[in-house]
Amino acid sequence: MRKKRSDITEQELQARESMDDNCPLCGRTLAVPCTRHHLLPVSKGGKGTTTVLLHKICHDKIHRVFSEKELQKYYNTVERLREAEAMREFIHWVRKKDAGYYDVSLRQKRR
Ligand SMILES: [Zn+2]
Numbered sequence: 001m002r003k004k005r006s007d008i009t010e011q012e013l014q015a016r017e018s019m020d021d022n023c024p025l026c027g028r029t030l031a032v033p034c035t036r037h038h039l040l041p042v043s044k045g046g047k048g049t050t051t052v053l054l055h056k057i058c059h060d061k062i063h064r065v066f067s068e069k070e071l072q073k074y075y076n077t078v079e080r081l082r083e084a085e086a087m088r089e090f091i092h093w094v095r096k097k098d099a100g101y102y103d104v105s106l107r108q109k110r111r
């Protein structure tokens with residue numbers, strides 16, 4: 001069997017440029033899909049403020065666990081996000097996954 005490695009999308013290339021880093025949340029190497037998270041939600045006046053690049057799966061998790069209000073009031077640093085019970089469990093779980101792991105079904109769980 002041959003592995004196909006040639007089909008890289010433009011989005012993937014762009015993401016790779018800023019990918020010398022690890023995910024500040026789970027500590028794994030960043031990989032596609034990854035997205036930017038505003039430590040202060042844009043809807044709460046966070047436009048133009050600090051963003052962190054996270055795995056999409058880590059980013060999604062943050063927004064499933066915390067409301068924008070909670071993010072604004074308390075969980076506005078990576079340290080605090082990591083300390084939350086729900087996130088600690090998640091990090092423990094996701095650390096064993098492949099860096100590019102993203103389960104599409106997670107998005108569809110909410111009905
Ligand atoms: Zn991550």
Ligand SMILES: [Zn+2]
Nearest residue numbers: 036037038059
């Ligand atoms: Zn976010």
